[in-house]
Amino acid sequence: MRGGPGLALVTAAVGRQPRLLAAGISAGLLWTGTKLAAPLLVARTIDAGVLGGDSGQLWLGVALFTGLAVVGAGFAGLRRYFGQSLAFVVEADLRDRLLARMVRLPAAYHDRYPSGVLLARVTTDLQQVQQPLINIPIMVSNVAMLVGTAILLAWIDPVLAVVALAPAVAVFAVAVRFTRQLGPRALALQSELGVLAGIVEESIAGVRTTKGLGTEDDERRRVRDQAGQVQRAALRLSSVRATYLPLVELLPAFGLVGVLWIGGLRVAHGALTVGELVQFSYFGLIIVGPLRIAGMTASQLKRSAVSARLIAAVLDEQPEPTAIEPTASAGSPATTASAAPPAGSGGGLEVRFEGVTFGYAPERHVLRELDLVVPAGTCVAVVGATGSGKTTLAALVPRFYDVDAGRIHVGGRDVRDWSLTELRAQLGLGFEDAFLFSGTIRDNLRFGAPTADDDQLRAAVRLAGAQDVVAGRPGGCDAPVGERGLGLSGGQRQRLSLARALVTDPPVLLLDSPTSAVDPAKEAEIVASLATVIRGRTTILIAHRPAVIALADQVVLLEGGRVAATGTHQELLASSPYYRQVLATQPDGPVSPDGPAGPDGPDPEAPARRDALVTP
Numbered sequence: 001m002r003g004g005p006g007l008a009l010v011t012a013a014v015g016r017q018p019r020l021l022a023a024g025i026s027a028g029l030l031w032t033g034t035k036l037a038a039p040l041l042v043a044r045t046i047d048a049g050v051l052g053g054d055s056g057q058l059w060l061g062v063a064l065f066t067g068l069a070v071v072g073a074g075f076a077g078l079r080r081y082f083g084q085s086l087a088f089v090v091e092a093d094l095r096d097r098l099l100a101r102m103v104r105l106p107a108a109y110h111d112r113y114p115s116g117v118l119l120a121r122v123t124t125d126l127q128q129v130q131q132p133l134i135n136i137p138i139m140v141s142n143v144a145m146l147v148g149t150a151i152l153l154a155w156i157d158p159v160l161a162v163v164a165l166a167p168a169v170a171v172f173a174v175a176v177r178f179t180r181q182l183g184p185r186a187l188a189l190q191s192e193l194g195v196l197a198g199i200v201e202e203s204i205a206g207v208r209t210t211k212g213l214g215t216e217d218d219e220r221r222r223v224r225d226q227a228g229q230v231q232r233a234a235l236r237l238s239s240v241r242a243t244y245l246p247l248v249e250l251l252p253a254f255g256l257v258g259v260l261w262i263g264g265l266r267v268a269h270g271a272l273t274v275g276e277l278v279q280f281s282y283f284g285l286i287i288v289g290p291l292r293i294a295g296m297t298a299s300q301l302k303r304s305a306v307s308a309r310l311i312a313a314v315l316d317e318q319p320e321p322t323a324i325e326p327t328a329s330a331g332s333p334a335t336t337a338s339a340a341p342p343a344g345s346g347g348g349l350e351v352r353f354e355g356v357t358f359g360y361a362p363e364r365h366v367l368r369e370l371d372l373v374v375p376a377g378t379c380v381a382v383v384g385a386t387g388s389g390k391t392t393l394a395a396l397v398p399r400f401y402d403v404d405a406g407r408i409h410v411g412g413r414d415v416r417d418w419s420l421t422e423l424r425a426q427l428g429l430g431f432e433d434a435f436l437f438s439g440t441i442r443d444n445l446r447f448g449a450p451t452a453d454d455d456q457l458r459a460a461v462r463l464a465g466a467q468d469v470v471a472g473r474p475g476g477c478d479a480p481v482g483e484r485g486l487g488l489s490g491g492q493r494q495r496l497s498l499a500r501a502l503v504t505d506p507p508v509l510l511l512d513s514p515t516s517a518v519d520p521a522k523e524a525e526i527v528a529s530l531a532t533v534i535r536g537r538t539t540i541l542i543a544h545r546p547a548v549i550a551l552a553d554q555v556v557l558l559e560g561g562r563v564a565a566t567g568t569h570q571e572l573l574a575s576s577p578y579y580r581q582v583l584a585t586q587p588d589g590p591v592s593p594d595g596p597a598g599p600d601g602p603d604p605e606a607p608a609r610r611d612a613l614v615t616p
């Protein structure tokens with residue numbers, strides 16, 4: 001592996017396991033000792049026992065040789081065992097660090113890299129890094145074997161030693177050339193594998209859409225095309241290996257031929273005993289394995305180096321600021337930590353947008369100089385055409401993204417002056433695509449509040465109007481939820497995710513289209529629950545349907561990233577043609593200014609809450 005952050009990463013991870021490393025290397029070196037002793041013993045046994053006619057020496061040699069073989073086999077087993085243990089522990093350590101970093105990376109990073117690419121880092125790349133680690137004790141013992149053999153041979157017969165060891169030098173030169181050519185090809189293969197993982201992941205996750213649209217064959221073609229790219233990249237890599245590996249196989253055999261030829265002449269001239277010739281040949285044979293492995297390891301190390309570099313690049317990414325590191329907000333007016341009560345204190349916290357400008361890409365602003373005040377304890381519905389920036393506006397409050405200009409205050413404090421953990425503890429988030437994890441309903445409800453007791457869970461479920469979802473499943477809270485909550489209907493998922501958001505009793509709620517996945521009858525139930533849920537909290541409610549919008553004290557109409565109009569639902573219906581147009585594109589269609597705001601009519605408490613409104 002060449003230097004750089006990848007090597008530093010793997011070296012440090014291996015260095016954190018000194019005992020396994022030492023045990024593996026010790027077993028490897030002891031194995032080498034048994035291997036090097038065998039030819040010496042053979043020479044002695046042949047010269048003294050066979051040619052010298054000393055049967056005692058012969059039997060002793062046979063017994064010692066058997067013992068060495070058995071002990072060597074034991075050390076070979078231990079060498080592999082410790083090598084594998086080391087590799088698995090290092091792999092687990094790196095996976096742990098990778099996942100810890102991935103979940104802490106900002107949303108913008110996850111926007112940039114498809115999940116399949118990140119999946120490849122945690123699967124195929126980690127495997128590539130792990131593989132050569134298994135061989136560390138083997139590599140060390142092989143190097144010791146080559147060095148030991150060189151010393152012993154030079155001591156017995158320097159000329160013959162040169163003949164026996166010349167292939168080792170040639171194999172090394174071949175390996176260096178071979179490794180250089182492998183680098184770019186290994187990188188290309190890893191990146192094609194990453195793309196393939198992304199496509200496969202998308203195909204499996206989107207299988208229902210594929211079925212619905214009848215595009216199974218297209219999807220299959222997409223996977224097959226990318227698999228073809230992987231195959232071509234793998235073949236380009238293999239062709240380099242196929243060119244060089246025969247050389248790696250052949251060169252050591254030339255060494256053996258040279259030893260037999262020149263050694264045979266030296267025996268004939270009395271310069272070498274038969275035992276010593278056998279000994280040389282034996283040494284020539286035992287270094288063939290290490291030399292061949294060296295050639296193959298070179299290719300493995302190259303792929304591993306590429307993967308290690310890719311993993312190191314993820315670990316080098318700057319994570320979101322941690323719990324104890326609020327980010328200083330540029331030009332923020334003096335704000336006080338005491339302005340914000342802790343989560344669960346009730347009453348809500350004011351949320352204020354001041355001149356907020358934001359875009360996902362530079363100079364492509366989604367929100368432009370947006371001003372909005374949501375007074376503590378009130379509900380604002382954000383309405384706008386698709387793509388007008390509603391979800392983006394909500395995503396800026398928990399700092400999934402940071403504003404380009406302006407500021408956002410929660411509880412009188414710039415969001416960049418909160419620690420992220422503290423800030424997010426004030427917020428209950430309900431996303432449009434409610435995501436549930438595999439596990440039980442209880443596991444999901446406790447996801448953000450692991451210490452919540454059953455009474456708290458029951459209260460949150462009741463508030464979210466999700467009692468029937470829990471009661472309707474065998475085992476209630478212990479009922480399993482399939483992967484991504486796919487065992488539940490969209491509406492059931494939305495209500496459970498709302499309950500999850502409420503378990504911590506957050507003072508601020510950010511709810512994105514909370515009824516988008518349900519029919520009108522279910523919507524009526526959810527709206528009734530929401531009327532209770534938002535009481536006493538500050539709520540930003542992204543809404544499309546009149547029944548939901550009517551829950552709000554104030555409606556904010558977004559157009560082109562700016563606030564186009566504010567007022568109550570009825571006021572905007574009466575005064576804003578654009579508002580009527582936006583609602584007309586929603587499934588429920590427009591609602592007359594005089595018509596009922598929701599299934600139960602307008603919220604009777606809304607006017608009282610509206611009185612508390614403060615305009616920006």
Ligand SMILES: Nc1ncnc2c1ncn2[C@@H]1O[C@H](COP(=O)(O)OP(=O)(O)OP(=O)(O)O)[C@@H](O)[C@H]1O
Nearest residue numbers: 111360361366384385386387388389390391392393
């Ligand atoms: N992660 C992202 N990366 C780049 N652009 C994005 C990203 N998310 C949204 N956008 C773009 O920002 C704009 C606003 O999107 P946003 O999701 O905020 O709209 P919205 O009003 O919530 O739409 P909808 O009602 O359809 O959910 C759109 O043009 C969208 O393409």
